[in-house]
Amino acid sequence: MEIDRVDGRTANQLRPLACSRNILNRAHGSASWSQGDTKVLAAVYGPKAGTKKNENPEKACIEVIWKPKTGQIGKPEKEYEMIVKRTLQSICVLTINPNTTTSVIVQVVNDDGSLLPCAINAACAALVDAGIPLKHLAVAICCCLADSGCVLLDPTKLEEQKTKAFAYLVFPNLTLSILPEGSLKVEGEPVEQAIITSVTQGAMSVDDYLRCLERGRAASAKMSAFLRRSLPLQNPSDSSKAG
Amino acid sequence: MEPRLANTWRLTVNEKKFIETALQSDLRIDGRRPFEYRKISIKFGREDGSTEVQLGQTHVMGFVTAQLVQPYKDRPNEGTLSIFTEFSPMADPSFEPGRPGEAAVELGRVIDRGLRESRAVDMESLCVISGKSVWSVRVDLHILDNGGNLIDGANIAALAALMTFRRPECSLGGEDGQEVIVHPPEVREPLPLIIHHLPIAVTFAFFSNETSVVIDPTHYEEAVMGGRMTATLNANNDICAIQKAGGEGVLQSVIMQCLRIAGQRAHDITTKIKNAVESYNTERALRKIKRHSNSVSLDVCDADVDVVSERSKLIPGKSIADQSMDIEGETKSSKQGQTSRIDGDAKNFIGGPSSWDPYAGGVNLDSLKASLASRGTSTPSRKEKYSRGENMSCEADPVEPPEDNSLASSPIEAAKTPLGTNGEKTLKDAVKSKNKRKKKASSAGGS
Numbered sequence: 001m002e003i004d005r006v007d008g009r010t011a012n013q014l015r016p017l018a019c020s021r022n023i024l025n026r027a028h029g030s031a032s033w034s035q036g037d038t039k040v041l042a043a044v045y046g047p048k049a050g051t052k053k054n055e056n057p058e059k060a061c062i063e064v065i066w067k068p069k070t071g072q073i074g075k076p077e078k079e080y081e082m083i084v085k086r087t088l089q090s091i092c093v094l095t096i097n098p099n100t101t102t103s104v105i106v107q108v109v110n111d112d113g114s115l116l117p118c119a120i121n122a123a124c125a126a127l128v129d130a131g132i133p134l135k136h137l138a139v140a141i142c143c144c145l146a147d148s149g150c151v152l153l154d155p156t157k158l159e160e161q162k163t164k165a166f167a168y169l170v171f172p173n174l175t176l177s178i179l180p181e182g183s184l185k186v187e188g189e190p191v192e193q194a195i196i197t198s199v200t201q202g203a204m205s206v207d208d209y210l211r212c213l214e215r216g217r218a219a220s221a222k223m224s225a226f227l228r229r230s231l232p233l234q235n236p237s238d239s240s241k242a243g
Numbered sequence: 244m245e246p247r248l249a250n251t252w253r254l255t256v257n258e259k260k261f262i263e264t265a266l267q268s269d270l271r272i273d274g275r276r277p278f279e280y281r282k283i284s285i286k287f288g289r290e291d292g293s294t295e296v297q298l299g300q301t302h303v304m305g306f307v308t309a310q311l312v313q314p315y316k317d318r319p320n321e322g323t324l325s326i327f328t329e330f331s332p333m334a335d336p337s338f339e340p341g342r343p344g345e346a347a348v349e350l351g352r353v354i355d356r357g358l359r360e361s362r363a364v365d366m367e368s369l370c371v372i373s374g375k376s377v378w379s380v381r382v383d384l385h386i387l388d389n390g391g392n393l394i395d396g397a398n399i400a401a402l403a404a405l406m407t408f409r410r411p412e413c414s415l416g417g418e419d420g421q422e423v424i425v426h427p428p429e430v431r432e433p434l435p436l437i438i439h440h441l442p443i444a445v446t447f448a449f450f451s452n453e454t455s456v457v458i459d460p461t462h463y464e465e466a467v468m469g470g471r472m473t474a475t476l477n478a479n480n481d482i483c484a485i486q487k488a489g490g491e492g493v494l495q496s497v498i499m500q501c502l503r504i505a506g507q508r509a510h511d512i513t514t515k516i517k518n519a520v521e522s523y524n525t526e527r528a529l530r531k532i533k534r535h536s537n538s539v540s541l542d543v544c545d546a547d548v549d550v551v552s553e554r555s556k557l558i559p560g561k562s563i564a565d566q567s568m569d570i571e572g573e574t575k576s577s578k579q580g581q582t583s584r585i586d587g588d589a590k591n592f593i594g595g596p597s598s599w600d601p602y603a604g605g606v607n608l609d610s611l612k613a614s615l616a617s618r619g620t621s622t623p624s625r626k627e628k629y630s631r632g633e634n635m636s637c638e639a640d641p642v643e644p645p646e647d648n649s650l651a652s653s654p655i656e657a658a659k660t661p662l663g664t665n666g667e668k669t670l671k672d673a674v675k676s677k678n679k680r681k682k683k684a685s686s687a688g689g690s
Binding site: 025030037067069070103109 | 389
């Protein structure tokens, strides 16, 4: 069954992706990520001494600050901060710099649907730009359930508002290995099948959710390929950021 | 939480002495002359009233929004203007989230004074029903990168955002004529704000050596300076505000000289802002022109100059006029990304170092066409779909008439996707292209 989306995409098409690194001068790492009209800017300040009061000083700590486009910071922003922080905690190597805090600042430039996944992608790219040691990257995607039961990928804001349920999913982007046996396995199951984060809104049946997962995973493979192409090693230009 | 020691950035004694000594010979560390401004670049976002301004290394974003509120009791006929500044922690390691520090408050107040007291924005035109309902305009300024001289940068961002902001048109209705009906932008064209003049802030920094004055200090110079003065003037040489809060004492003659120079700079900056806003308005107008299905030209936003010119050969009639305007609009203000990045909008925020602007280097249009010929018509298909997402522009059919496309693609060597077919895999997927419509390789689930 064919779904007619407003911008003419099929159910499985993502919006055009764009990613650029090293945009800001003072921040240690910065990246901007846009999916269609949704655009998010993320900046990272590398490990600073000390952790916050409730954090474990034996590990590195990640602090996320979410800045909305206009308006006061409220509960939704705090929730986003918490989700991004937990996602990033699972991909950073926390044992390398104990008792330090790495700050990630996310600034929403434009919101046209699928905002949280865009922010997580931007934060990952910014961490790469800052040179923070990571276990692997994460790719985030949003899947929503249309009325007909079809799973639509990467919805716009209008689509998100009309849909009855949607899910934000974050998958790991692992290193490729030529030998199939070389891919990481945890307890016999290949780690590519892992899910880092899943946030849903609205009611959906279990089958629908599993279909979302499957579509999301396939799409994340494409996004991982995009990430690998667009985050190449760049020579650091002139001045050092620490000054 | 209290600022951590690791956050403060201190200049070493050697660096300070170097800057001061160089200034005695009228040399600045970034190579400028003492009264030279840094390069200003003003870009606009997708929505009306959103801008990004770069003043050298300083990045500021401005957003303008408006809503209907009750007016103040003592001013029932006037709308309100409020300025919110956010010193984002990404701008500087010493900016902490939470309550604004004194620098943030001072910046907000200086910009506010320049706009409000000088009556730059017309408040009375924002009144809808006297005493009951007026528009309240809110300007949010986000400082993204502190490269010094935040006041000037933020001021330019606020002005550019206010000039490009459009508020919805509203009319009175209801039984007693007292209800305000706000018309959405699709129904009635939103209106710009009435701005009488542009108050430009120009900042000077004074150093302990009495005659050293520089304009537009960088953050290194700000760490060394002894005092600062901000003069807000407009292009008519009217002084809207002067702010010199403490710091070094300065001779009167120096102040007068600064004001004279500020007048000239304000004039230059006003012209720059006006030009940027002009080109944005032209693009916006072109975007709004409804196009019919056979004149499938693109959004102005993207430079596919060769495809547009192909089409203008093939499609006669009134669309030619549109398209020639199209080309002009594009050559003026579009960017082209040839690297592995998308080129969504001329007005988008593609970051500095990796964007490639062919027009900056004076690229020959013909060579551009030749290099773009291989891109083919796939880009218009994407832009078509892209633009359809916006309610206002191109009224093109969901499935483009194939004959249009086949005519257009024949002159182009490498044939690409025909328009309107979403499911095909094409050569462009293999090419490391900037616009990537991701398609599912295997529709395993079947749809």
